[in-house]
Amino acid sequence: MCLTLSQVTKRYGNHTVLDAVGFDVRAGERVALLGHNGAGKSTLMKIILGLIPADLGSVSVLGAAPGSQTARTGTAYLPENAAFHPALTGQEQLCHYLRLRGASTSQAMPLLERVGLETAARRRIGTYSKGMRQRVGLAQALIGTPRLLVLDEPTSGLDPVSRREFYTILDELAAQGTAILLSSHALTEVEARTDRIVILSSGVMVANDTLANLRRRASLPIRLQISAQNGKADEVARKLSAGRRNGVMVDLVCRSDEKLARLGDISALGSLVDDVDIIPPSLEDIYSHFSKGGGA
Numbered sequence: 001m002c003l004t005l006s007q008v009t010k011r012y013g014n015h016t017v018l019d020a021v022g023f024d025v026r027a028g029e030r031v032a033l034l035g036h037n038g039a040g041k042s043t044l045m046k047i048i049l050g051l052i053p054a055d056l057g058s059v060s061v062l063g064a065a066p067g068s069q070t071a072r073t074g075t076a077y078l079p080e081n082a083a084f085h086p087a088l089t090g091q092e093q094l095c096h097y098l099r100l101r102g103a104s105t106s107q108a109m110p111l112l113e114r115v116g117l118e119t120a121a122r123r124r125i126g127t128y129s130k131g132m133r134q135r136v137g138l139a140q141a142l143i144g145t146p147r148l149l150v151l152d153e154p155t156s157g158l159d160p161v162s163r164r165e166f167y168t169i170l171d172e173l174a175a176q177g178t179a180i181l182l183s184s185h186a187l188t189e190v191e192a193r194t195d196r197i198v199i200l201s202s203g204v205m206v207a208n209d210t211l212a213n214l215r216r217r218a219s220l221p222i223r224l225q226i227s228a229q230n231g232k233a234d235e236v237a238r239k240l241s242a243g244r245r246n247g248v249m250v251d252l253v254c255r256s257d258e259k260l261a262r263l264g265d266i267s268a269l270g271s272l273v274d275d276v277d278i279i280p281p282s283l284e285d286i287y288s289h290f291s292k293g294g295g296a
């Protein structure tokens with residue numbers, strides 16, 4: 001196990017910011033840490049990195065205490081807004097980090113190539129876009145091939161192509177055995193790119209499971225979106241006891257275990273129906289279900 005948290009509790013005065021949080025991250029696993037603003041995500045990351053202590057509970061990072069030599073050597077961290085010296089070039093900034101970690105500066109260019117910054121490597125960081133600065137941060141995090149990678153909202157402010165490229169690099173790292181914990185507000189993107197989801201709500205862990213299992217447990221309603229033949233939406237809606245959305249679309253909401261029966265009802269309408277789409281609950285729906293205590 002690369003990361004093990006058990007009963008981790010943190011208080012600031014009377015305010016309990018983390019309340020008995022516990023989960024694991026295995027080698028090669030990509031875990032998303034989701035939660036509203038102030039849910040405790042950054043606090044948890046700071047505890048994992050050994051920057052602040054937990055009041056109660058235990059944390060094991062690569063089998064060692066957070067902040068210990070073993071934990072620090074094997075862990076890389078990318079803060080949400082990584083700050084770099086604007087007058088340094090990407091290459092100079094990376095050489096600086098390599099020296100700090102006692103590594104050879106000859107690795108700077110291969111690392112910059114890996115994150116797609118080879119052509120900009122000799123330009124000052126002050127001229128980089130946000131996405132390019134985020135890539136410098138990722139190159140820094142890749143020094144020494146970390147066994148645990150902790151990323152605080154790594155893709156906020158990145159365009160869709162940069163996001164995809166960013167996740168491709170994370171996928172490669174995970175395939176090599178790096179454990180990845182990343183916080184995010186971008187629910188739809190973590191849906192496709194992570195193996196497990198942990199949801200914090202006001203410092204309490206309200207979910208820790210694969211998305212497929214969370215979907216099953218939430219058993220939220222499914223929407224069947226039916227396209228009726230021209231002019232027949234009212235008739236279709238009436239026959240199915242469903243709601244008409246506009247001139248041709250009819251919305252039918254049902255439980256997951258009713259889906260097949262309802263599809264049978266739709267198909268029995270024959271030529272009155274042109275098409276049907278099945279819309280499962282989105283990650284946003286599931287997230288909101290568990291955040292409101294639906295998992296309890």
Ligand SMILES: Nc1ncnc2c1ncn2[C@@H]1O[C@H](COP(=O)(O)OP(=O)(O)OP(=O)(O)O)[C@@H](O)[C@H]1O
Nearest residue numbers: 012015017035036037038039040041042043044200
């Ligand atoms: N040093 C501190 N002193 C007092 N309260 C703090 C301190 N650091 C964080 N908090 C409080 O702890 C709670 C959790 O904050 P944290 O930054 O961990 O949330 P977050 O989930 O990362 O939020 P965001 O998504 O906005 O980054 C907040 O209510 C915050 O005000």
